[in-house]
Amino acid sequence: MIFKLRAAFIGVNKGIPKLKHRRNDKKQRSEPSWNAEKISDLKHQEPAVQEQFVRDTGQIVYATLRRYLPCEEDVRDCFQETFFNAFRNVSEFRGDSAVTTWLVSIARNCALSKLRGRKNTPTEVAEDQNSLKYDEFGFLIFPTDLLAPDAEALLESRENQRLIHEAISNLSDIYRTVIIMKDIDGMRLAEIAETLDISLSATKVRLHRARLELRSKLMHIFEGKTNV
Amino acid sequence: MYDLYISGLAKLRGSGRPKSRLKQKFGGNLLQYGPGLITCRQFDGFVADYVDGNLTDRQLRVFEGHMVLCPMCRIHFRTYLATFEMSQQAFGSSSSFVPDSVPEDLTLAVLDAIGEAHPRH
Numbered sequence: 001m002i003f004k005l006r007a008a009f010i011g012v013n014k015g016i017p018k019l020k021h022r023r024n025d026k027k028q029r030s031e032p033s034w035n036a037e038k039i040s041d042l043k044h045q046e047p048a049v050q051e052q053f054v055r056d057t058g059q060i061v062y063a064t065l066r067r068y069l070p071c072e073e074d075v076r077d078c079f080q081e082t083f084f085n086a087f088r089n090v091s092e093f094r095g096d097s098a099v100t101t102w103l104v105s106i107a108r109n110c111a112l113s114k115l116r117g118r119k120n121t122p123t124e125v126a127e128d129q130n131s132l133k134y135d136e137f138g139f140l141i142f143p144t145d146l147l148a149p150d151a152e153a154l155l156e157s158r159e160n161q162r163l164i165h166e167a168i169s170n171l172s173d174i175y176r177t178v179i180i181m182k183d184i185d186g187m188r189l190a191e192i193a194e195t196l197d198i199s200l201s202a203t204k205v206r207l208h209r210a211r212l213e214l215r216s217k218l219m220h221i222f223e224g225k226t227n228v
Numbered sequence: 229m230y231d232l233y234i235s236g237l238a239k240l241r242g243s244g245r246p247k248s249r250l251k252q253k254f255g256g257n258l259l260q261y262g263p264g265l266i267t268c269r270q271f272d273g274f275v276a277d278y279v280d281g282n283l284t285d286r287q288l289r290v291f292e293g294h295m296v297l298c299p300m301c302r303i304h305f306r307t308y309l310a311t312f313e314m315s316q317q318a319f320g321s322s323s324s325f326v327p328d329s330v331p332e333d334l335t336l337a338v339l340d341a342i343g344e345a346h347p348r349h
Contacts, residue, residue: 079338161318218314
């Protein structure tokens with residue numbers, strides 16, 4: 001396997017967790033039976049049918065918006081806007097993807113638009129406080145007393161889950177967005193670059209910096225909570 | 229063959245950071261100029277690609293070789309990976325923070341807005 005560390009032969013990978021590339025198994029609702037054909041005339045359907053559509057698909061839209069937008073008021077605004085836009089443009093949906101994927105895409109664009117519209121939102125972090133430090137010989141200087149917490153053990157506690165959510169929510173908008181897109185929503189780097197309208201290399205740099213900033217926050221939070 | 233090479237260097241270098249400046253300088257030069265080796269800066273440039281599975285086989289070997297030789301980068305990698313996994317799992321199926329339902333008043337507000345925008349005739 002490509003991700004398997006081959007360093008085991010000299011025992012140096014002790015404590016290095018194996019890379020688990022699992023897809024996010026978010027709470028899956030029963031996939032509603034909505035398809036391009038069924039929603040093509042949604043605008044002119046009975047109110048009961050429209051209501052069923054909103055109720056069947058609302059949770060995934062709401063959950064998506066909650067990930068991107070820390071402010072509940074913004075979530076509510078975008079939730080309404082997402083369905084408003086979906087109903088308006090429903091005739092353009094050709095069924096190339098699942099209806100929920102299409103709706104999530106609308107919701108994500110709405111959330112990004114909301115974030116971009118904020119005043120004083122930096123488009124890039126000029127000085128990265130979490131950039132790594134190196135000594136005069138080129139060796140990485142890293143605080144050895146802040147080792148990696150055991151992710152799985154930490155996540156068993158509801159309080160710790162809350163702290164991780166809080167750490168992600170407290171990231172700057174540009175960092176939170178790219179972490180959610182890549183690490184949580186599982187988007188490809190090229191998709192993210194296109195959505196954010198930045199180059200692929202800029203996307204990679206931003207993602208890396210975002211993870212470093214999140215790590216810094218998590219280490220601060222969990223410092224002293226683990227004996228790893 | 230590469231594994232033996234790295235293993236030999238690791239034994240030569242010993243575990244941990246050398247204490248004398250001369251050995252530190254030698255170690256730095258070794259990583260910079262040694263064949264099939266990378267510096268800590270270059271290692272950091274590969275970390276995200278490693279986690280995202282974007283390294284070629286050759287890059288992968290060199291990346292892992294550096295991790296064998298550099299204890300600081302091992303910690304850097306381990307904590308980076310833990311961060312990645314924690315953010316993934318925090319929103320996974322076991323998370324209590326994935327909302328179960330949409331507030332009813334919000335659903336009703338959406339239905340009202342749709343009804344007004346697209347009245348049935």
